[in-house]
Amino acid sequence: MTEYTEHLIKTPRHATENKFRYVWMVIVPLVAILSQVYIPRFFSFLAYLELPLLVTVHFALSRGGPIAALLYGMSIGLAQDSLSHQPIGMFGIVKTLVGYFAATVSMRFEVENPVVTFILSFFFYFFHQFFYWVLARALLGETITFDAQQTLMFGLLNAAVALPLFRVLDKLKVAQ
Amino acid sequence: MDFFLSRYRNLTVLLIVIATQLLLIAYQVKTNKDVPLIRVWAVTTVTPAEQALELVRRYTWGFVEDYFVLLGVRSENEKLKHENGSLKIENNYLKAELSTADRARALSVFQAHSQSTTVAARVIGNGTGANSKVVFVDRGSASGVESGMAVVTPDGIVGKVVDAYPTASLVMLMTDPTFAAGVVSQKNHVHGTLKGQGHSECLVDYVQNEEPVEIGEWFYTSGDDRIFPKGFPVGQVRASRNGKTFKEIYLAPSGMQGGVEEVLIVLQGVHEQIPEGEVASPGYKILAPPTVSASDQPAAAEDSALQATDADRLRQIYKQAGASQNHVFGEGTPGSKPPDFTKIPTLRGAAPAASAGAPAPGQPGGAAPSGTSASAKPAAPVSPTDKSTAINSTTPTKAQPAPASVPKPKAPPRGPILEAEPAAGDSPPAESISTPAIKPDRPPAGATLNAQPASPRLQTPASQ
Numbered sequence: 001m002t003e004y005t006e007h008l009i010k011t012p013r014h015a016t017e018n019k020f021r022y023v024w025m026v027i028v029p030l031v032a033i034l035s036q037v038y039i040p041r042f043f044s045f046l047a048y049l050e051l052p053l054l055v056t057v058h059f060a061l062s063r064g065g066p067i068a069a070l071l072y073g074m075s076i077g078l079a080q081d082s083l084s085h086q087p088i089g090m091f092g093i094v095k096t097l098v099g100y101f102a103a104t105v106s107m108r109f110e111v112e113n114p115v116v117t118f119i120l121s122f123f124f125y126f127f128h129q130f131f132y133w134v135l136a137r138a139l140l141g142e143t144i145t146f147d148a149q150q151t152l153m154f155g156l157l158n159a160a161v162a163l164p165l166f167r168v169l170d171k172l173k174v175a176q
Numbered sequence: 177m178d179f180f181l182s183r184y185r186n187l188t189v190l191l192i193v194i195a196t197q198l199l200l201i202a203y204q205v206k207t208n209k210d211v212p213l214i215r216v217w218a219v220t221t222v223t224p225a226e227q228a229l230e231l232v233r234r235y236t237w238g239f240v241e242d243y244f245v246l247l248g249v250r251s252e253n254e255k256l257k258h259e260n261g262s263l264k265i266e267n268n269y270l271k272a273e274l275s276t277a278d279r280a281r282a283l284s285v286f287q288a289h290s291q292s293t294t295v296a297a298r299v300i301g302n303g304t305g306a307n308s309k310v311v312f313v314d315r316g317s318a319s320g321v322e323s324g325m326a327v328v329t330p331d332g333i334v335g336k337v338v339d340a341y342p343t344a345s346l347v348m349l350m351t352d353p354t355f356a357a358g359v360v361s362q363k364n365h366v367h368g369t370l371k372g373q374g375h376s377e378c379l380v381d382y383v384q385n386e387e388p389v390e391i392g393e394w395f396y397t398s399g400d401d402r403i404f405p406k407g408f409p410v411g412q413v414r415a416s417r418n419g420k421t422f423k424e425i426y427l428a429p430s431g432m433q434g435g436v437e438e439v440l441i442v443l444q445g446v447h448e449q450i451p452e453g454e455v456a457s458p459g460y461k462i463l464a465p466p467t468v469s470a471s472d473q474p475a476a477a478e479d480s481a482l483q484a485t486d487a488d489r490l491r492q493i494y495k496q497a498g499a500s501q502n503h504v505f506g507e508g509t510p511g512s513k514p515p516d517f518t519k520i521p522t523l524r525g526a527a528p529a530a531s532a533g534a535p536a537p538g539q540p541g542g543a544a545p546s547g548t549s550a551s552a553k554p555a556a557p558v559s560p561t562d563k564s565t566a567i568n569s570t571t572p573t574k575a576q577p578a579p580a581s582v583p584k585p586k587a588p589p590r591g592p593i594l595e596a597e598p599a600a601g602d603s604p605p606a607e608s609i610s611t612p613a614i615k616p617d618r619p620p621a622g623a624t625l626n627a628q629p630a631s632p633r634l635q636t637p638a639s640q
Contacts, residue, residue, distance in 0.1 A: 034225055066186040074193055082218030087204040088211050089197035096197070100190050139201055 024172045029055050029076045037083060048154045050125060052076045054162050056095050057124050058169050060102030061111040073099025087140065094132045098124050112170075114163055121162035125155040279438045286330035286440065292405055293444035294328070295319050299437055300344065309335075309352035309372065315441055316341045324403055326442040332409040332431030333357065333397060334439050349436070350378055350410075350429050358400030359410050362450055364388045367398055368425065370410060376432075377414060380425035385418040389425055396450045407448030493520060 032051035040047040056076050060069035077095030081088040102124060109116050129151045136142040204210060280296075287294050295315055303310030315321050317340045325337040327347045335355065339346040348355055355372035359380055366387040368380040380395060393413045399406030411427035418424070494517060498505055503515040 030221070030225065033222060034229065037222070038226055038229055067189045070186075070190050070193055074197070078197075078214060079218045079222075082215040083222060087201045088214050089201040089204075093194055093197045093201075096190065096193050100186070104186075139198075140205065 021172070025059070025072070028169065028172070029072075029079070033076070033079055033083065036080075048157060049161060050128065050158055051165075052080055052091075053095065053098065053125060053128050054121060054158065054165055055169070056099050057102045057121060057162070058166050060099045061106040061117075061120065062170070062173065066100050066103040069099035069103035070096045071099075073097075086136075090132065090135055090139075093135060094128050097131065098128055101127075117166055118159045118163060122155045122159035125158045126151055129155075276437070282330045283438050283440060290440075291446035291448065292442050294440040294442050295321065297321075297327075297345070297439050297441055299347075299439065303346060309349040309355075309374065310338065311335075311347050311349060311436065312344050313347055313439060313441070314344055316343045316345050318342050319441075320443050321345045321441050326404045326408075326445060327439050328404075328408055328442060329431045329436070329439055331433060332411060332429060333404055334429075334431045334436055336403050337441060345441070347439070349432065351375065351432065356401070357404050357410070358398040359395040360398035360406075360450065361389055361413075362394040362396060363390065364393070365450075367400070368395075368423075370395070370427070373426075376428070377426045378411065378429055380413075380427060381422055383423040383425060385423050387423060389413060389416045389423060391416055395427055399447050405442065405445030405447045407450050 029052060032055045035051050036049070039049075056069075056073040059072050060066075073095035074092050077090075077092035078088060080091040080095075084091070102120065105111070105120060109120075111117060111120065130146065133144060133146040136144055200211065283296050287296065297313035297315035297319075299311045300314045301312040303312065313327070321337055321340045323337055323340050325340075327334045327336055333350060335347045335349040335352070336357075337345050338348045350357065350370065350372055351374065352372040353374045355370075355378075357370045358367070359370045360367050364387065366383055366389055368383040371379045371381050373379055380389075383389065391413050395410040395413070397404035397406055397408040397410055409430050411429040411431075413425055414428045415426040416423060495505065497517055497520045498515040501515045501519075508514065
């Protein structure tokens, strides 16, 4: 194991923890949800952006606590469900799992590294989409198809967007 | 239990949360009901922000959009101005083309319907000279054009060819001061000579002041000049007034309205009839001949055969006077006693009565030929049933009844009777009211041309 990989593993993020103000914890997901429902009206090609998911991942990675992360993810997911035509809970379950696993991963890795951030963002996007598809088929009996190639592509794009977005969101944190 | 919860607290919470949401979904799917409370909260939270965003976007983005739009307005305005100018030029060009096409079509239609042989030509240039009104056309002697040929359009005459070159001809327009042509008016058939004036109007000269010419009346070529065939429109009278010697009549040439571009050169002219216009009023009322009853028909036919003229009637009187004196005409030897014609009372008193039905020409009340109607003086109405009144009114001598030996003329007048304006209260006979339309039976002016055409180009329609 190289020194670099040891650094990635042994330096968890919340060792030097900066936390969000509570107001930003409300505003940021709200803006993310708003962006998801509003921006595609004018730029349809931005519909692939899953900003609420990225916000959830960023919160989970930076906050550190799995319970807080899963509750945060659940809240954002339920808000998304409320603005959709699906039964409430679909996005809630998926984002709950994402928040939990992201928070769990953040306790093991140095998540401020851009490479780790990119990989985690890509992975959680794919996981989010895949698990949503599983839930839709299992719980709702919907016969939607899962386009893995397209999902991988959109995962890469979301991961690319996550890098600058996480930089911006990091500016909102205050040292504690 | 406490150990388990503290050891696996995160996992426990996750399972509880997942289970709760699964139950929530199961409830919604099972009951097919929604959870309106959560949706109301979410929608109530999100939509005001969305409305604010939309408001901001509308003003900011709209402003930015307008700004960028206005940035392009100047250049677009210049572009549109340029385009507008190009379209105007194109529009004018197309209008001119359309007008040319219309004129060409009119020319072709005119050519097809005209009996004269014509060739179409286009004006290609003006002649030099300050007052001369001459133009060059693109048809010359190679196309059969000769000097002296008429140049017309469907609207009227234009001028005449004064010089013919192989590829072009010089045409003197009818507005040239040296141009002249014979014309005749449509309504009153007044003959005159058209003269150019150097401007847009032409003068019709040599028309007597007494000739009636009305403003708006059309003049046509009379064919007298042996250049223009008879019947081509010349123009409409714009002004007509009496002059010192002749009437001053000014025409607006109809063939040159709107300029001259395409013309027809008359290679072989055919005289045509002048279109019928309104018949001029002669200034007096002409009665229709009285109707003849069936009982009078044989006598009238006999009288009309015997007394066709005044001389016949006089001859009849003298013959009857001689017969009453047992004189046989044609058998008396020289020196024998002639019949005493002084005994004929009708020669003094009843002679007018004999001729009352048809007085001699020149006598008051006489039926004058239509051509001399202007000098005839209208007489009082004469009725065949009131001849004695007519005798008394026209004979200054003492009226005497006609002798029985003198046959009373029974024939009603066959010709038109001139009638003066009746006095108020007079009720003329019913058959006298109607006024027959009289068409002046004037031989066409071109008839002399037809008889001995000096120019081989002029032909009559009959000769075609």
